[in-house]
Amino acid sequence: MALEEEFGEYKAMFRYEAKVFKEMVDGVARILDEGVIVVSREGLRLRGMDPARVAYIEIDIPSSSFLEFDVVEDVESIDLGVSMETLVNVVKKSKKGDQLEVRIRDDKALFIVEGVVVKRYMLPNLEVAAELPGEVKLEHGVEASVIVDVVKKALKDAELVGNIVEFEGSQDYLAIRGLGEARSRMEARLTPETPALLSLEVREPATSRYDIDYIKKVLNLTKIAESVYIGFSSDSPLEMVFNSPDGSRVRYVLAPASV
Numbered sequence: 001m002a003l004e005e006e007f008g009e010y011k012a013m014f015r016y017e018a019k020v021f022k023e024m025v026d027g028v029a030r031i032l033d034e035g036v037i038v039v040s041r042e043g044l045r046l047r048g049m050d051p052a053r054v055a056y057i058e059i060d061i062p063s064s065s066f067l068e069f070d071v072v073e074d075v076e077s078i079d080l081g082v083s084m085e086t087l088v089n090v091v092k093k094s095k096k097g098d099q100l101e102v103r104i105r106d107d108k109a110l111f112i113v114e115g116v117v118v119k120r121y122m123l124p125n126l127e128v129a130a131e132l133p134g135e136v137k138l139e140h141g142v143e144a145s146v147i148v149d150v151v152k153k154a155l156k157d158a159e160l161v162g163n164i165v166e167f168e169g170s171q172d173y174l175a176i177r178g179l180g181e182a183r184s185r186m187e188a189r190l191t192p193e194t195p196a197l198l199s200l201e202v203r204e205p206a207t208s209r210y211d212i213d214y215i216k217k218v219l220n221l222t223k224i225a226e227s228v229y230i231g232f233s234s235d236s237p238l239e240m241v242f243n244s245p246d247g248s249r250v251r252y253v254l255a256p257a258s259v
Helices: 003-007 018-029 084-091 148-159 212-216 219-224
Strands: 012-017 034-040 043-049 055-062 068-071 077-083 099-104 108-114 118-124 142-147 164-169 174-179 185-190 197-202 206-211 227-232 238-243 249-254
Touching (some): 003 108, 003 118, 012 018, 018 219, 018 249, 084 108, 084 118, 142 148, 142 164, 148 164, 148 174, 148 185, 148 219, 164 212, 206 212
Antiparallel strands (some): 012 068, 012 099, 034 043, 055 249, 099 108, 108 118, 142 197, 227 238, 238 249
16 A cells, blocks of 8 residues: 555645755754644744754745645644654755655654655654744844855854854944954954845944854755845844745744853
8 A cells, every 4th residue: 555545634735845845954953853843824834942942943934935735624723743853864865856745644744755766754743842932033233134155154264263153243344253262263244345245234233152053053054045134132142044035934043152
């Protein structure tokens, strides 16, 4: 019996670009051990905090961004509890052009990865005891939009000198600095004349420091976006938002480093 027949009727189904989905879950899996994907007529949402409660991440994919999307008529929403490690392994070898179809019931889910070879995985719908915060809303003194590859390179360069990255914003520039021992420093300074700095709004000049290892966890998300929103205030959480061309969005919030 084919797995589709064994699975039976779904309550929700979506089809998406497998490689884009892979890049998203790779980033999330570095933050969360387990996650709950909520599927409703509006689309898909996954959110959670890391076990240390230092980082918060959320993914939103509107229904219009999917290749196919269906929630049966009498279902308002359905939760899919997953092990992030298992989910990563399902889509790990996805190539550009591959498609992922997911069918969901209350007790199980069917993942179909369509590439050169069609692979099917039937997995349990897990009961995940996720402690989720309320909606995380932040106001920032500094807000910038930057070409994502420039941010990625600056963070990798900052890592060469230490494990702390400092963001500073003023009316004239946005600086990304690596801070290490023995006063070692690295700085990438973007000004309004820098093509990579798409926008910079400074309500109040600010400087704040973060653990670079936590930012590295989501650098994989730079593959889904052309630019990244960065918002922060002095000694306050950092907010990074990656917007994919298809309308999906990944938001990452990181507490400041205690240094």
